[in-house]
Amino acid sequence: MIRNVVLVGHSGSGKTTLVETLLAATRTVQRAGRVEDGGTVSDFDEVEVRQQRSVNLTLAPLVHNGVKINLLDTPGYADFVGDLRAGLRAADAALFVVSASEGIDGLTRMLWEECAAVGMPRAVVITKLDHQRAEFDEVLAACQDAFGDGVAPLYLPVTEGGELKGLVGLLTQRFYGYGGGTRSESDPGPAQRDGIDAYRPSLIEGIIQESEDESLMDRYLSGEEIGTETLIGDLEKAVARGGFYPVLATGGGVGAFEVLELITQGFPSPLEHPLPEITTIDGKPVTDIACDPDGPLVAEVVKTTSDPYVGRISLVRVFSGTLRPDMTVHVSGHGLAERGHEDHDVDERIGTLSSPLGKLQRTTGKCVAGDIAAVAKLSRAETGDTLSDKEQPLLMTAWSMPDPLLPVAIQARSKADDDKLGQALQRLVAEDPTLRLExxxxxxxxxxxxMGEAHADVLLDRLSRRHGVEVEKIGLRVPLRETFGGSCQALGRNVKQTGGHGQYAICHLEIEPLPSGGGFEFVDKIVGGVVPRQFIPSVEKGVRTQMQRGVLAGYPLVDVRVTLYDGKAHSVDSSDMAFQIAGALALKEAAAKVPTLLLEPVDEVTVLVPDDHVGSVMSDLSSRRGRVLGTEPVGTGRTLVRAEVPELEITRYAIDLRSMSHGTGTFRRVFLRYEPLPAHLADKVAS
Structure with missing residues (x-):
C-alpha cells in the first residue's frame, strides 16, 4: 500500500505545480500551493523560494484510495543531477513531466536515459495543456520520437474555446469532465469519438505486445473485443516491467485523478522493486533480504539537509525492516573520501521520525520497509550512508555520482568568517555527495x-544564509611546474666569517634537465673528501628545499639531475645548515645561467555529446590549445571525443560545454603530464 514515485523533468516543465495539484486533489492541502498549517508546498528551501527554482530533492507524501504515495520532486537543472540520482534510488517508478508549451529539450532526453539505465518503470505526464500555445499532438509526437517505442497516450485532452474541459479515456472510452471544480463522467461526443478511433488501436496493440498471454494478439487481430479489465491488468504489468510508457494529460487541475489512478494501479509497489546490492561491512554479499517490515533493518540516507533551528535532517528510504524513534542503528558508508566525505562505521541513535511536507515535519511512530521518512539528529550519517541493525551491520552499494568538474576558489571575507568556515563547509559536504572540497x-x-555555476551559487548562498559565513570567489590558480632548459655548472658559496662561529660551505654542482616525468636525481661524485660525507646529504636537502620553492615564479622545480662533484669545507665553521644553504644558492645560480621553463599540467579529456554538436566541440577544444585525438560512436546518436587539453584552458569547461551542447554534453578529465607553457603565457606568469 505504498508507492514511491520520482518526478523527473527539466526546469519549468511543471513538476512542482503537478505535486501541488495532486496534494490539493487528495485534500492533503486545502488548495494548490498552500499547506493546511500554513506555508507553501514548494517552500522547501530559502534558496529555492528566493531564486524561484527547485534546487533540492523534496518529499511530498499523500494518500489516495488507501495507498500512501511518496512523491519525490527532483531538480530540473543538470547541476543537481546528484539529487536526481538520489530520487531514482529512493523511488520505485518515475513520472516524466513534459511541458506542452515548451516541449522536450536535450536535458530531458538525458534524464530519460538516466532512468533507463537503472531500469526504472516510467510514465509521461504532459502538463500545461491549459496554456494557449499547448499542442498535445505535437508534444506527444516529440515524446515518441525522443523516448522511443512503448510511448502511447492513455487519455486525450478535450478543449473548447481554447479552454481545457476534460479528458477522454482511450481504454474506457469515456469522457471525464472537470467543470466547476468537480470530476464527472459521460459518453464521449462525436468529435471525441474521432480521437478514440485514431489513437485507441495503437494503444491496445502496444499493451498486448507486452502481455504474458500470447493468444491475446491473435484474438485481437481476429476482431475480438478485448475487455477493459484485461487491458488494464496487462497495462499494469507492462508498466511495472519497464516496457510500456503511458502518456497522461494535465493542466489547470484537469487530470489529477487520472495521474493518481495510474500511480496506485499501474506503478509497482516496493515489494515488486528489486533491492540494491547489499553486503556485510567486509564486503560479503547478502542475498536473503527482502522488502519485509519484520526483516533485518536496511535503510539508506538519500538526502541530508541542515536546518538552523532543528539541526541535521536525513531523508531515509527503508528497504527492509522497520525504523523506530530512539532506536540505535549502525551507520556505514560510503567510499567518497577523495571528495572530503569520511567513511563511517559508527552507531547512532535515531531521533524523531517525521513525514515532511514543505517545512512541516509531521511526527510518525515508525517507518516500515518500502516507506520514506525524515530522521532528526543523525549527527554522523551523510547522504549515501546505510543504516542497519547494530548487531548485524550491513552496507548498500552506493549509487553512482557524477564527478564535480567546475573548480571555484573561495576565501573568507573576514577573520570571523574564517573561524566558522571550516565547520560550515563540512556541513555542506555532508549534505551533498556531488561536492568535493579541496x-x-x-x-x-x-x-x-x-557541478556547475548554479551549483556553486547555491552553495555560497547556503554558506551565507544557513551558516552566517560570508565568502568571496577569487581567481583559481593552476599548479604549474618549473624546469631547466639546459645544462650548466653552478657554484654555491656560503662563507660568512664574523669573529665568532661562522658559516663555511662551498659546493660545485652540475645541473642537467631530465625528460618529462623524470623527477629528481641527486648524484654524488665527491672524491678525496673535499666535502665531508656527513654534509653530502645536507647539500641534497638544500637543493630539494629550493626545488620546492622554485627558482623563477615560485612553482616547484621538476625533472632535473643534480651532480655534486666538488666543494670545500672548514673544520670549525662548516655545518649541516651551511651546506643546505650552499646547495640552494647553487640552484639559484643555475637559474641565472640557463633558461628556466614553466610547465603546465595537461589533461586527457573525453567529451560525450550528441552527434549534432561534435563539430562545435572539436573546434572549441582546438581553440583551447587542445589536441583532438579522435572520435568514436557511443550508442545511437552520441559521439565520444578524445583530446589532450591544458588545465589552464578548461577551468570553466563545465559551464562552456553545457552552453555549447544545450545541456546535453558531459566530460571527464584525467591528469596526463606536464608540458612547456607557451612563451607568451609564461611571460605573463613570471612577471
Whole structure:
C-alpha cells in the first residue's frame, strides 16, 4: 500500500505545480500551493523560494484510495543531477513531466536515459495543456520520437474555446469532465469519438505486445473485443516491467485523478522493486533480504539537509525492516573520501521520525520497509550512508555520482568568517555527495569542486544564509611546474666569517634537465673528501628545499639531475645548515645561467555529446590549445571525443560545454603530464 514515485523533468516543465495539484486533489492541502498549517508546498528551501527554482530533492507524501504515495520532486537543472540520482534510488517508478508549451529539450532526453539505465518503470505526464500555445499532438509526437517505442497516450485532452474541459479515456472510452471544480463522467461526443478511433488501436496493440498471454494478439487481430479489465491488468504489468510508457494529460487541475489512478494501479509497489546490492561491512554479499517490515533493518540516507533551528535532517528510504524513534542503528558508508566525505562505521541513535511536507515535519511512530521518512539528529550519517541493525551491520552499494568538474576558489571575507568556515563547509559536504572540497597545498587555495555555476551559487548562498559565513570567489590558480632548459655548472658559496662561529660551505654542482616525468636525481661524485660525507646529504636537502620553492615564479622545480662533484669545507665553521644553504644558492645560480621553463599540467579529456554538436566541440577544444585525438560512436546518436587539453584552458569547461551542447554534453578529465607553457603565457606568469 505504498508507492514511491520520482518526478523527473527539466526546469519549468511543471513538476512542482503537478505535486501541488495532486496534494490539493487528495485534500492533503486545502488548495494548490498552500499547506493546511500554513506555508507553501514548494517552500522547501530559502534558496529555492528566493531564486524561484527547485534546487533540492523534496518529499511530498499523500494518500489516495488507501495507498500512501511518496512523491519525490527532483531538480530540473543538470547541476543537481546528484539529487536526481538520489530520487531514482529512493523511488520505485518515475513520472516524466513534459511541458506542452515548451516541449522536450536535450536535458530531458538525458534524464530519460538516466532512468533507463537503472531500469526504472516510467510514465509521461504532459502538463500545461491549459496554456494557449499547448499542442498535445505535437508534444506527444516529440515524446515518441525522443523516448522511443512503448510511448502511447492513455487519455486525450478535450478543449473548447481554447479552454481545457476534460479528458477522454482511450481504454474506457469515456469522457471525464472537470467543470466547476468537480470530476464527472459521460459518453464521449462525436468529435471525441474521432480521437478514440485514431489513437485507441495503437494503444491496445502496444499493451498486448507486452502481455504474458500470447493468444491475446491473435484474438485481437481476429476482431475480438478485448475487455477493459484485461487491458488494464496487462497495462499494469507492462508498466511495472519497464516496457510500456503511458502518456497522461494535465493542466489547470484537469487530470489529477487520472495521474493518481495510474500511480496506485499501474506503478509497482516496493515489494515488486528489486533491492540494491547489499553486503556485510567486509564486503560479503547478502542475498536473503527482502522488502519485509519484520526483516533485518536496511535503510539508506538519500538526502541530508541542515536546518538552523532543528539541526541535521536525513531523508531515509527503508528497504527492509522497520525504523523506530530512539532506536540505535549502525551507520556505514560510503567510499567518497577523495571528495572530503569520511567513511563511517559508527552507531547512532535515531531521533524523531517525521513525514515532511514543505517545512512541516509531521511526527510518525515508525517507518516500515518500502516507506520514506525524515530522521532528526543523525549527527554522523551523510547522504549515501546505510543504516542497519547494530548487531548485524550491513552496507548498500552506493549509487553512482557524477564527478564535480567546475573548480571555484573561495576565501573568507573576514577573520570571523574564517573561524566558522571550516565547520560550515563540512556541513555542506555532508549534505551533498556531488561536492568535493579541496585544500590545495601547492596554490594554498580552498577550492570547491562543483557541478556547475548554479551549483556553486547555491552553495555560497547556503554558506551565507544557513551558516552566517560570508565568502568571496577569487581567481583559481593552476599548479604549474618549473624546469631547466639546459645544462650548466653552478657554484654555491656560503662563507660568512664574523669573529665568532661562522658559516663555511662551498659546493660545485652540475645541473642537467631530465625528460618529462623524470623527477629528481641527486648524484654524488665527491672524491678525496673535499666535502665531508656527513654534509653530502645536507647539500641534497638544500637543493630539494629550493626545488620546492622554485627558482623563477615560485612553482616547484621538476625533472632535473643534480651532480655534486666538488666543494670545500672548514673544520670549525662548516655545518649541516651551511651546506643546505650552499646547495640552494647553487640552484639559484643555475637559474641565472640557463633558461628556466614553466610547465603546465595537461589533461586527457573525453567529451560525450550528441552527434549534432561534435563539430562545435572539436573546434572549441582546438581553440583551447587542445589536441583532438579522435572520435568514436557511443550508442545511437552520441559521439565520444578524445583530446589532450591544458588545465589552464578548461577551468570553466563545465559551464562552456553545457552552453555549447544545450545541456546535453558531459566530460571527464584525467591528469596526463606536464608540458612547456607557451612563451607568451609564461611571460605573463613570471612577471
Amino acid at each position: 585544500n590545495n597545498p601547492e596554490t594554498r587555495q580552498l577550492v570547491l569542486w562543483c
